[in-house]
Amino acid sequence: MLIIGYCMGIRSERRLCEEVHVNLAYRWFCRLGLEGDVPDHSTFSKNRHGRFRDSDLLRQLFETTVARCIAEGLVGGEGFAVDGSLVRADVNRQHA
Template sequence: MLKKPSSPQTALEIVTLDSLVPADHLLRKIDAVIDFTFIHDLVAGLYCPDNGRPPLDPTLMFKALFLGYLFGIRSERQLVREIEVNVAYRWFLALKLTDAVFDASTLSQNRRRRYQDSTVAQAIFDRIVEQAIAHGLVDGTVLYTDSTHLKAN
């Protein structure tokens, strides 16, 4: 008798997130040499320590925005969708497969309200680039540009 195979997507498997990200993945190289712990000290003055809702961890937020810049994801909504499905992004952000991903509006509201009038965001990305240069991840000798012409809508 011909049986319909069971769906492999519902099978229970035991894996680690670490085992799902290739050893030579770019995010592993970045994670090995870039220290993001300085972010909390830079943004401490922008958060109230004893009032309001618990915030999105600023390190998580800036690492997510870093992913968007690094991989050319221009929309915050698209970035959140990519984080939901990309195992390497989840690994980099220290999110488990079962963790809910923050809402895209959380990123945009923080960017527009909390960081709009400060130079903190620029200082964070400058420090990341400085670390990347110091560890040889960036050297500035090659510049790629895209000169694709798109017709305006």
């Protein structure tokens, strides 16, 4: 599910769970089928801050994924891009 979130720009885990609940393509990708239960959003933060905090698992998963993308020719490694966009905030504390 997190791969979907990263690829589709869904930053909120709560929103990600809602999207997976209603989007058939996302459900298929996650192997949930039509009847499968979508995990609660709190499952992600509990795992991130608990089970995986002291584990090397997520780094290994990331490195394996990148290596597979390189092997399949999806990533070349010739260059990189950084988004340094500046966005003016429309905030005025006196006009709440």
